[in-house]
Amino acid sequence: MIKKLTAFTFLTLLSTFGFCQNLDAEVDKIYQVEDNTPGFSIIVSKGEEILVEKQYGISNLDYDIPITNKTVFDIGSIAKQFTAYAILLLEEQGKLSIKEPAYKYINNLPQYQKGNPTIEQLLNQTSGIKEVDGIAGIADLTKNDLLTQSQMMNFITKMTSLNFKPGEYFQYTNSNYILLADIVTKVSGKSFANFMQEDVFEPFGMENTIKKSSTYTIIKNRAIGYVKDEDNFYKSHLHAFVYDGDGQVLTTPKDMFKWHIGLQKIKNQHSELYKKMHTKAKLNNGNTIDYGLGVEFETYNNYQAFGFDGMILGGFVSKYLYFPELDMMFFTTQNTFDSDFEDQFFKLVDLYIPKNNFNNETKNSGKVKKVKLSKKELKLYEGSYLFAGSDVETIKTNTIQLKNDELTVLTTDGVEITRLKSMGNNQFMFNDKLVVFDLESNKKSYKYYDSENQLPWLFKEYNPTTYNEKELKEFEGQYFNADFQISKKIKLIDGKLFVFSRNGAWKNEIIPLEKDAFDYSSDLITFLRDNNNSIVGLKIIDVLFKKI
Structure with a gap:
């Protein structure tokens, strides 16, 4: 059922769309590029109508080849949507159930002490399975080394413990989707690349989309990925990554438009499949997370949206976002790495979508009621603390000292990070994040909650040591x-x-x-x-x- 817009909002949008033909110059301002530099390929649509499709910059700096509407880009983790759809398609065909344990379909996957993740928990990133990227690094493999599906599966299945009980937290890892690709291969009887080509890309009419499966494959119109160091660009393309499920898909904005339109048809033809894919997942405690099955949810200009981001250190950044209330889709891709790409992306969105002032939800003011503690009480929390890192986070250290009647968090070099605000019951605010101390155990510690639905970072008190x-x-x-x-x-x-x-x-x-x-x-x-x-x-x- 399509949501009704207020008359004012509808007229505002109608006015905006009426001027779409005059927005080309504004779009060009957002995506200005210098001569002989990497660039962008973008598309914006409303319903089945393409409002704008434009390209900027160079796809291959060695040969000065311009980006065209046929240029294919590595879209990184957006490929996870295709993997999720493939699993749901196999379920629709009666070949598996996402409620089943993943080990049923994956050779050598451990049966973990904390519980056995289901296929659905792989899909919604709540499995607890460790991230494979860090393990590959320990094995001395870099972005220039050949990384195959069998290698990555070996790394994942040799890790015999989980980070948490399945369904207890949300933790985004590539491992989950590499495992899902193995399920697709086993259940379908086809290679993952062939299944994606024959059962996903071709039915959606995505004639310029390919799942990379070899370092030697010729991929027509392929853009090369770059990183910028000061004023120079350097090739950083991940030619040797050929494993499956989490990425390694190359496509064009026009094919992403076909994917988007195809999903809307799936919504009508296979409503249960679409609903599963686009429903927010729940944790064991009932908390809802902003993640479905290969779909990320977000809010912008007070409109609900969903899609996915793809960021690759190999030199590519992409973003796909759909606003169902407005039936508008945005997709941009680029062949240079930029961690601040979203600012540019949402400048494009702002040209077409006005701020919705009629869907404001009442929110808490965000003010924290501070609880006053005595100096004696505050001194109990002093100490040097170490977060030992994890498969997805690096180690972190800090020192907590009482200064001017406030608990101050310092770097190990003595630089102030922040001051803790007491909320009582051993709870403090670390800027806008919650930390909860445990003073009862043999070693003091605190948990840092980067997000209430994600595994907290455990900082334990430690004694800095030097050696002769x-x-x-x-x-x-x-x-x-x-x-x-x-x-x-x-x-x-x-x-x-x-x-x-x-x-x-x-x-x-x-x-x-x-x-x-x-x-x-x-x-x-x-x-x-x-x-x-x-x-x-x-x-x-x-x-x-x-x-x-």
């Missing part, structure tokens, strides 16, 4: 992980400890944090001892290495 050269020498040795067939050599050079990787080709200094724990390029490396206090191994993001 003799003490550091104890950590030297060769360490090996049999599952991934990778080794790390640790050697003392000029009073500093270094980790040598890739047969000695790389080395990274490790910095002491506390006893047996070091900062290893923003990951935590922890040394393990036996009952005789001898070092027998080390651990990085739960990957164990035995000293040999």
